[in-house]
Amino acid sequence: MKRMEYIFATVLILFGIxxxxxxxxxxxxxxxxxxxxxxxxxxxxxxFPLIIIGTVYLVKKWRxxx
Amino acid sequence: MNSIVTKLGxxxxxTIMVVMLPLGFVTNKIFSNFYYSQIYxxxxxxxxxxxxxxxxxxxxxxxxxFERLAGLTNKEIIVVNRDGIVIGNSGLEAVETGSRINExxxxxxxxxASVEEEFNDRISNKRYLTIGKPVQxxxxxxGAIFVYASLSDMYTSLEQFQDILLLAGIGAxxxxxxxxxxxSKRLSSPLLEMERATRKISSGDFETRLSVHSKDEIGFLAxxxxxxxxxxxxxxDNRREFFANISHELKTPITxxxxxxxxxxxGLVSSTEERDQYLDIIETEAKRLSILIHDxxxxxxxxxxxxxxxxxxxxxxxxxxxxxxxxxxxAKEKGLILRFLSNDDSQAILGDGLRIEQIMINLIENxxxxxxxxxxxxxxxxxxxxxKVKIKDSGSGIPKEDIPHLFDRFYRVExxxxxxxxxSGLGLSIVKNLVELHGGTISVxxxxxxxxxxxxxxxRYKDEVIK
Numbered sequence: 014m015k016r017m018e019y020i021f022a023t024v025l026i027l028f029g030i031x032x033x034x035x036x037x038x039x040x041x042x043x044x045x046x047x048x049x050x051x052x053x054x055x056x057x058x059x060x061f062p063l064i065i066i067g068t069v070y071l072v073k074k075w076r077x078x079x
Numbered sequence: 080m081n082s083i084v085t086k087l088g089x090x091x092x093x094t095i096m097v098v099m100l101p102l103g104f105v106t107n108k109i110f111s112n113f114y115y116s117q118i119y120x121x122x123x124x125x126x127x128x129x130x131x132x133x134x135x136x137x138x139x140x141x142x143x144x145f146e147r148l149a150g151l152t153n154k155e156i157i158v159v160n161r162d163g164i165v166i167g168n169s170g171l172e173a174v175e176t177g178s179r180i181n182e183x184x185x186x187x188x189x190x191x192a193s194v195e196e197e198f199n200d201r202i203s204n205k206r207y208l209t210i211g212k213p214v215q216x217x218x219x220x221x222g223a224i225f226v227y228a229s230l231s232d233m234y235t236s237l238e239q240f241q242d243i244l245l246l247a248g249i250g251a252x253x254x255x256x257x258x259x260x261x262x263s264k265r266l267s268s269p270l271l272e273m274e275r276a277t278r279k280i281s282s283g284d285f286e287t288r289l290s291v292h293s294k295d296e297i298g299f300l301a302x303x304x305x306x307x308x309x310x311x312x313x314x315x316d317n318r319r320e321f322f323a324n325i326s327h328e329l330k331t332p333i334t335x336x337x338x339x340x341x342x343x344x345x346g347l348v349s350s351t352e353e354r355d356q357y358l359d360i361i362e363t364e365a366k367r368l369s370i371l372i373h374d375x376x377x378x379x380x381x382x383x384x385x386x387x388x389x390x391x392x393x394x395x396x397x398x399x400x401x402x403x404x405x406x407x408x409x410a411k412e413k414g415l416i417l418r419f420l421s422n423d424d425s426q427a428i429l430g431d432g433l434r435i436e437q438i439m440i441n442l443i444e445n446x447x448x449x450x451x452x453x454x455x456x457x458x459x460x461x462x463x464x465x466x467k468v469k470i471k472d473s474g475s476g477i478p479k480e481d482i483p484h485l486f487d488r489f490y491r492v493e494x495x496x497x498x499x500x501x502x503s504g505l506g507l508s509i510v511k512n513l514v515e516l517h518g519g520t521i522s523v524x525x526x527x528x529x530x531x532x533x534x535x536x537x538x539r540y541k542d543e544v545i546k
Contacts, residue, residue: 014261014264014265016267018260018264020260021150022257022258022260022261022264023257024257025253025254025256025257025260026253026254026257026258027256028250028253029250029251029254029256030254031252031254032247032249032250032253033246033247033250033251033254034244034248034250035250036244036246036247036250037247039239039241039242039243039246040243042417049181059254064154072527077545
């Protein structure tokens with residue numbers, strides 16, 4: 014993959030996270046603090062499956078090596 | 080549109096949308112139903128309480144109390160008398176005091192049933208959920224109380240919720256798009272690399288190799304392409320070598336034939352002995368040519384799978400004893416000892432007798448040809464389900480580097496002395512093909528100066544093999 018393609022994909026993901034954070038903080042008093050709070054939580058939720066997949070992958074790789 | 084990235088991307092995108100759109104609809108429905116049921120319960124509870132606790136409707140005090148209650152509960156209340164005429168209104172603009180309620184509703188209330196509807200106030204442009212309950216005194220219908228709860232707040236909240244849901248959906252879709260783009264690119268890039276590699280291979284660049292990164296189907300495919308490239312290269316090299324060898328092998332006897340025939344034709348011979356010598360050479364070369372063509376035809380048939388074996392039970396002990404008669408004379412002429420060792424067990428295999436004879440004769444004659452002194456030992460024995468034949472000679476041996484090529488067509492260990500030893504250079508190649516056609520294997524081990532051992536292995540014959 015070229016660098017431009019990675020940038021394009023990253024921008025799409027960042028915009029997506031932004032939209033989610035905005036919708037998550039829409040009902041409360043609009044402030045940067047609440048937006049950033051929701052943004053952090055969304056990032057953690059996104060990381061959660063990635064951590065699980067990563068752990069499974071590493072365990073599988075370690076077992077294969079063994 | 081034909082790119083795999085587009086196809087994969089669109090497929091994943093459509094899958095996400097197929098999941099997200101109904102999910103969004105259901106979420107919206109859950110929220111609106113939840114809100115509505117909350118309002119319904121509240122209005123139903125209020126109207127029931129009012130209807131139960133009221134004993135009189137027509138007094139001004141009571142109507143004023145209902146108007147105050149409406150203000151406190153943030154609901155609108157309408158009081159109707161026993162004739163269905165509105166006698167109290169807390170502030171609903173579309174319902175006038177003194178007007179009559181709907182006839183159907185009135186009849187229902189008269190029968191003790193409650194009524195409910197979604198009411199649209201055209202003047203204030205507001206929507207209400209209304210529930211009317213009959214008020215009874217000593218079992219007699221004395222009027223009804225209608226409680227109106229505004230649905231506008233619910234619809235405004237729902238609209239806001241729908242906007243939020245849409246924004247969240249767009250966000251999720253963008254994340255999915257980004258991840259899909261990376262995944263589809265990463266999945267398709269090895270395929271594109273393979274496409275480029277196969278095009279290179281098809282254009283004749285057989286040195287092309289793919290780097291195998293993964294142990295999945297894509298990795299296996301890359302590995303298979305590499306194997307294919309290697310195999311095609313081997314086939315091409317073999318074909319080139321074969322044509323070079325065959326032209327050389329054919330050219331040599333033909334040159335002899337032409338040369339000696341020309342000498343004889345021109346009468347350039349001084350004696351009868353010389354003429355006979357030349358005729359002997361012509362005969363030998365013609366035989367060599369004939370053997371070569373026969374062997375070529377055999378090998379070609381084998382490679383095309385056109386050889387049909389007449390399979391039957393063969394006792395290898397008897398077969399080898401029978402085969403040894405002819406080479407025994409040659410061995411004696413060279414002063415070699417030819418020994419055959421076999422135990423008494425049944426050494427039967429399933430094979431074509433003539434072809435097995437051909438294999439044995441070829442290997443034994445080879446051993447005699449390349450052995451100048453000493454012995455040739457043939458042993459026959461059984462190991463588990465296999466019958467093995469070992470042909471061991473005390474000849475000059477084969478250098479280690481020549482052993483892997485021994486069964487190649489036209490491969491000769493001592494190229495300079497090939498004419499002295501004779502043979503077409505195809506014998507071992509034919510032997511290997513025939514052994515494999517019988518489901519057997521052939522291996523060779525050798526040490527220079529000590530001799531060579533050829534080991535044949537055939538599946539042992541069992542009755543059930545042909546049943």
